[in-house]
Amino acid sequence: MSLLEVKDLYSGYGKVEVLFGVSFKIEPGKSLGIVGPNGVGKSTLLKTIVGEISPKSGSISLNGIDVLGKGPEDIVRLGLCLVPEGRQIFGGLSVTENLQLGLTGRKDKSTSKKALDKVKEIFPVLTSHAKHQAGMLSGGQQQQLAIARALIADPKILLLDEPSLGLSPTVIKDVFDQLKSIISNGTSVVIVEQRAHLVTSFADETLIMRNGKIQARITPEDAKDELKLKHAYFGSDN
């Protein structure tokens, strides 16, 4: 049984259909990349998985439990956390308060302190800024805070929407290094990115989306072939 299994998913906004029969699965402790140009439905896919959008048809199961029809707050408790595009940290609250909000979705509250200490270990920069307003942090620090906050809920699978957005190359490297350490601790990670090269070399498998469909599945080995990657990303006409 896969950790997350999406089968033949059709979704969109009202009458506008965006996803057409998307299917994939991810196993525990693995990483999956989803790449594609702007507007192909990557964020819609994530929003549908976390319950922000109701799909037209298809199925989504987490550890064998059907999550269709459940609200975002229930899905978090089942072990699926999203780090949204633009981070969506609570800028008016302190770093510590932001981290504590992550505890809301945690099932086992008795180990809350341990969880807080653990993420501070992964993201040491958050300890030195603990009392600062989250809105005053730099872009990279905010991204680390958003990931740390999601990790505190003890997710089995972490979904990240454009984690490199607005970050410098050095900071992106730091963030991806921290994601590697998260995966090595047994948490599965799904990364949605426009910048294909960031994900294809990082993830165990990368799905390439175009026009609301998965057009190709590539491994880090395949990604070394620039031409193959280009064709998969833009289509064979380019």
Added chain:
Amino acid sequence: MEKIKNISGITRFSFIELFGPILIITAASCLIGFSSASLMLTVQFALCYFVMVLALQVFVGNSGVLSFGHGAFAMLGAFVSGLLTAPVRIKNNALSMTDLLQSIADIQVNLYLSLLIAAIVGGVVAGITGVFLMRLNGLAAGIATFALLGVAYNFFFNNTKFGPGSQALPGVPKFQNLFIPLLLALVALVLVYLLNVSSIGRTLRATREDNLAAPALGINIIRVRRIAFALSGALAGLAGAMYSHVAGTVQVQDYYLGFTFLTLSMLVIGGSGSIWGALVGTLLVISVGQVLLMMEQGKAIFGLSIDLPNGARAIFIAATLVVALLWRSSGVTNGKEFAFPNFKKKSN
């Protein structure tokens, strides 16, 4: 300190933030209240307004959802406490109370119990109405809560079975000193502060900051708003009850539009994000309002007599609200809690 911080989810507790306002409110109440009988009455009213502003801060300040409906809970608290404490003899004989239900006319409890019941009734009614109202956001929430205020007003204004209708309820026992309203205000202040630094307060502020990101963290927005609405309804019920025991009467008009807009103005002018803002807003509006009232009445202030036309006070408060919103939309305190001014020069 650690013990306090270990209470469920409390992390931001600061003695200065809590005891600064306690000290100021106690000192101001004693200094002004004991100087003359009329000023004692003013301070008692100010303390009622402060509890009401705290009630608004709990919900409106933390959630960012506008509510015009808290006047309804204050109205309810006033009627409950007033009817429960007014002497049976008065309720059975007053001309305005001839239709009053006999079961209400024959009941009388002591002042403290009536205050507790008023708070509980306010909280329960807020909890029930919150089930429906807390699904709304923005303008819809504002209008729906305004409708609730309208329903409560028309119910008490036109119904003589549960009160004196458009007349005043006489014989409501008055607070005999400053001590009881001051103590109630301080208890309300401590409770609101603890609530604000608890996980409920934190979660509520998160829903105010970003109501799309909050559910992604497992926060049930409607549930947390319902809890806050019920708690603030209880405080509003207490504030209304206190007001009735300062005025010595209950009249439905006292808790309607003027009361609603005055208390909301206090919160906005002071800063809706903190209890310090609630206190500063209440102090500012009450003290400036009192000076303007004296001017309207033609009384001399420090030997200086300025005559202002009737209504100048209301116009000034409205103008101050506009200026405050333009100058600093988050209020005079910028929504921050009390802190000692830092005179240390910043080193480069």
